[in-house]
Amino acid sequence: MATAxxxxxxxxRELARLRCKDESGAPFQRTSVMTHIAWVPGEWVEMAEDVxxxxxxxxxxxxxxxxxxxxxxxxxxANVEVDTFSAGEARQVAVETIRLRLCGSRAEAPASIVQPxxxxxxPVFLRWRGVPPFGESPFEQLVDVxxxxxxxxTEWPGLPEPYARFADLFDRVVxxxxxxxxxxxxxxxxxxxxxxxxxxxxxxxxxxRAQACLLAGWLRSRLGHDVELEHQEAKRLEGVDxxxxxxxxxxxxxxxxxxxxxxxLERFSRDRVYEEAVRAA
Amino acid sequence: xTETAQPEQQLENPLLEGLRLQRTPEPCALVIxxxxxxxxxxxxxxxxxxxxxxxxxxxxxxxxxxxxSEESDYEFRDRMKHAVQEFGRDEFREDVWEWLAExxxxxxxxxxxxxxxxxxxxxxxxxxxxxxxxxxxxxxLAVPPDAISMLAREIGERRSTEGWTRxxxxxxxxxxxxxxxxxxxxIRRSFAEEEIFRIDHYLGxxxxxxxxxxxxxxxxxxxxxxxxxxxxxxxxxxxxIGIEGRAGFYERAGAIRDxxxxxxxxxVALTAMEPPIDFTADSVRNEKVKVLRALHTxxxxxxxxxxxxxxxxxxxxxxxxxxxDGVAPDSMTETYVAAQLYxxxxxxxxxxxxxxxxxxxxxxxxxIAIEFKRAPHPPFEITEDGLRPNxxxxxxxxxxxxxxxxxxxxxxxxxxxxxxxxxxxYGGVFRTGIPEAYERLLLDCFLGDATLxxxxxxxxxxxxxxxxxxxxxxxxxxxFPNYAAGxxxxxxxxxxxxxxxxxxxxH
Numbered sequence: 001m002a003t004a005x006x007x008x009x010x011x012x013r014e015l016a017r018l019r020c021k022d023e024s025g026a027p028f029q030r031t032s033v034m035t036h037i038a039w040v041p042g043e044w045v046e047m048a049e050d051v052x053x054x055x056x057x058x059x060x061x062x063x064x065x066x067x068x069x070x071x072x073x074x075x076x077x078a079n080v081e082v083d084t085f086s087a088g089e090a091r092q093v094a095v096e097t098i099r100l101r102l103c104g105s106r107a108e109a110p111a112s113i114v115q116p117x118x119x120x121x122x123p124v125f126l127r128w129r130g131v132p133p134f135g136e137s138p139f140e141q142l143v144d145v146x147x148x149x150x151x152x153x154t155e156w157p158g159l160p161e162p163y164a165r166f167a168d169l170f171d172r173v174v175x176x177x178x179x180x181x182x183x184x185x186x187x188x189x190x191x192x193x194x195x196x197x198x199x200x201x202x203x204x205x206x207x208x209r210a211q212a213c214l215l216a217g218w219l220r221s222r223l224g225h226d227v228e229l230e231h232q233e234a235k236r237l238e239g240v241d242x243x244x245x246x247x248x249x250x251x252x253x254x255x256x257x258x259x260x261x262x263x264x265l266e267r268f269s270r271d272r273v274y275e276e277a278v279r280a281a
Numbered sequence: 282x283t284e285t286a287q288p289e290q291q292l293e294n295p296l297l298e299g300l301r302l303q304r305t306p307e308p309c310a311l312v313i314x315x316x317x318x319x320x321x322x323x324x325x326x327x328x329x330x331x332x333x334x335x336x337x338x339x340x341x342x343x344x345x346x347x348x349x350s351e352e353s354d355y356e357f358r359d360r361m362k363h364a365v366q367e368f369g370r371d372e373f374r375e376d377v378w379e380w381l382a383e384x385x386x387x388x389x390x391x392x393x394x395x396x397x398x399x400x401x402x403x404x405x406x407x408x409x410x411x412x413x414x415x416x417x418x419x420x421x422l423a424v425p426p427d428a429i430s431m432l433a434r435e436i437g438e439r440r441s442t443e444g445w446t447r448x449x450x451x452x453x454x455x456x457x458x459x460x461x462x463x464x465x466x467x468i469r470r471s472f473a474e475e476e477i478f479r480i481d482h483y484l485g486x487x488x489x490x491x492x493x494x495x496x497x498x499x500x501x502x503x504x505x506x507x508x509x510x511x512x513x514x515x516x517x518x519x520x521x522i523g524i525e526g527r528a529g530f531y532e533r534a535g536a537i538r539d540x541x542x543x544x545x546x547x548x549v550a551l552t553a554m555e556p557p558i559d560f561t562a563d564s565v566r567n568e569k570v571k572v573l574r575a576l577h578t579x580x581x582x583x584x585x586x587x588x589x590x591x592x593x594x595x596x597x598x599x600x601x602x603x604x605x606d607g608v609a610p611d612s613m614t615e616t617y618v619a620a621q622l623y624x625x626x627x628x629x630x631x632x633x634x635x636x637x638x639x640x641x642x643x644x645x646x647x648x649i650a651i652e653f654k655r656a657p658h659p660p661f662e663i664t665e666d667g668l669r670p671n672x673x674x675x676x677x678x679x680x681x682x683x684x685x686x687x688x689x690x691x692x693x694x695x696x697x698x699x700x701x702x703x704x705x706x707y708g709g710v711f712r713t714g715i716p717e718a719y720e721r722l723l724l725d726c727f728l729g730d731a732t733l734x735x736x737x738x739x740x741x742x743x744x745x746x747x748x749x750x751x752x753x754x755x756x757x758x759x760x761f762p763n764y765a766a767g768x769x770x771x772x773x774x775x776x777x778x779x780x781x782x783x784x785x786x787x788h
Binding site for chain 1: 293294295296297298299300301336706709710
């Protein structure tokens with residue numbers, strides 16, 4: 001169902017055409033709960049597609065995937081897909097994916113391309129892969145048109161420094177961090193150590209750098225005193241020692257990336273506890 | 282099923298702030314009387330498995346199945362494992378099942394055998410020791426109605442001295458007002474009202490609860506949800522299936538006791554109730570019972586009963602009710618009932634509620650349709666189709682959702698109007714899978730939340746209305762069968778609405 005398109009009106013026409021059943025011309029029911037924008041530089045495309053594949057059915061939405069290619073000649077190259085899935089006994093609903101390659105100077109003005117494609121009156125989420133270029137035009141433009149910015153600080157090198165710039169955004173846009181979500185199974189375990197954990201001086205975290213920084217920031221901000229951090233690198237959060245004593249391991253399996261993003265798409269309000277953890281990270 | 286940590290907890294433990302904590306029940310053991318029955322196999326164990334998969338059951342949990350059939354613990358586990366694989370909504374995971382199965386015991390006994398009750402106590406004591414169920418008990422009585430009071434007494438006499446005890450009672454709760462009162466009285470000798478959970482699985486359906494969300498979480502519906510704007514309401518509980526081998530029960534119950542007395546009247550109550558002050562058990566049930574009390578007892582002209590004859594369902598010929606196994610050839614049991622009810626209160630005075638339930642109807646459908654008054658003076662040329670009123674339809678099942686019918690201009694010259702639908706399809710928006718009603722209700726009972734269970738006074742009000750209707754039936758003898766299987770019921774049911782200038786909704 002993919003076609004190459006070069007302008008917003010062409011995208012709109014193609015979406016309208018694809019929304020009809022081939023055989024009868026009757027429209028599928030379009031069901032959307034949000035517009036989901038993903039900013040995906042070339043090196044992230046494959047990983048982003050894997051996550052999106054697991055997401056469409058759970059969050060019927062219009063997904064706009066923006067792939068910047070500033071080195072190419074000026075152009076807009078779009079593909080549109082309408083996927084249907086069953087809902088109810090004899091009905092199908094449609095979700096839409098628009099993939100846009102922003103070539104040349106088009107990569108400098110993404111908001112002007114995205115705004116005509118937003119679904120009216122529905123929340124807009126922006127998933128930004130990699131470290132956001134704080135202060136640079138494409139990022140700043142998109143932040144101003146979305147309701148929620150979702151990042152995964154696990155993807156950021158040089159932590160905890162980037163958190164300081166990130167915290168400057170908190171009063172402009174609601175943020176989610178998938179790295180923080182990955183600590184959600186562990187935080188109740190640590191909370192269960194109260195009151196003993198109240199005087200903790202040092203923690204050792206075996207996990208990603210982001211998880212370690214955020215857990216330490218969380219304890220510092222909640223407990224109101226400094227907590228020293230020792231970090232041991234691992235791909236997932238495997239253990240937390242509190243003053244040398246291992247915290248109880250959480251039950252169940254860690255959620256997969258699509259589940260984590262899916263959960264973040266269900267949240268709409270500011271997470272003050274996270275914001276304070278970032279500031280103290 | 283999460284809640285944010287409460288402020289008083291935060292004061293003590295600053296780490297709890299903002300955590301999304303799951304409501305997890307206290308340790309407990311579930312005892313199912315009627316463990317060899319269809320309900321246990323098709324609904325209860327698939328629900329328990331789904332709860333276990335989502336880690337919503339207590340960590341310390343056990344189940345004792347009790348039934349007459351001779352069976353070992355091993356055979357019981359094996360049979361329930363197959364039931365979960367056949368009827369469960371989730372993928373089957375051996376590790377989850379093993380966890381559940383380790384806490385399963387089976388006691389074979391006749392319900393009247395007092396020695397059997399002692400064996401149940403022994404099994405429970407063993408679960409307390411091995412699984413840490415702490416003396417907390419939920420007894421699920423999935424048994425014939427005549428066994429309920431005796432079992433309640435036996436359980437009451439042997440109730441654990443430690444922990445709490447709750448009793449889940451399946452419908453039908455009595456067969457008339459007198460028997461329901463007697464049953465309430467007998468059970469209350471051993472249990473307090475807050476320990477009794479009368480189950481009507483319709484209340485556990487997500488879409489039934491969504492009716493409350495639709496009404497009380499949106500500013501636009503409630504102001505027009507009254508006699509000033511609503512012309513009438515139609516509630517339909519239609520099934521395509523017949524009696525599915527339940528002739529013994531159905532011959533005594535009929536549609537009025539099987540569906541009308543409970544599901545249909547609960548839907549009326551939820552549709553007509555005033556906003557509760559909060560979503561706690563007593564607030565919600567207080568409002569429902571006010572509606573049930575205000576229901577105007579319809580005269581015989583306002584009630585229609587029917588019985589299906591031979592006909593076609595989904596292209597297959599099916600026998601008439603009187604031809605079903607176990608049904609008397611001259612049976613006068615109704616398989617269809619329709620009524621015109623009024624809720625005599627400020628909000629609904631003179632607004633008819635047309636409600637109907639039946640078996641072997643044309644289509645499986647449970648809907649609540651709110652039909653609004655017509656536009657007073659449409660300045661358009663009216664087409665042959667006419668300008669139809671707006672209808673808000675809550676689809677309880679299937680195709681769960683809400684749709685609004687309204688008029689739209691047909692593109693082109695002139696001003697031709699057509700009715701169109703604006704649809705919210707539950708499964709289209711929320712893709713997480715709708716939990717089965719029994720999952721929600723079992724979990725609520727484990728948590729001690731009775732909001733979605735029926736209170737004694739509700740049951741009694743429901744029976745009071747049914748008794749008034751049934752009393753008139755002894756005086757006439759309709760010519761049964763009076764509708765063919767696979768149709769929308771007897772023609773005389775159309776008359777209920779036609780004389781008011783209305784019709785049943787088109788399907």
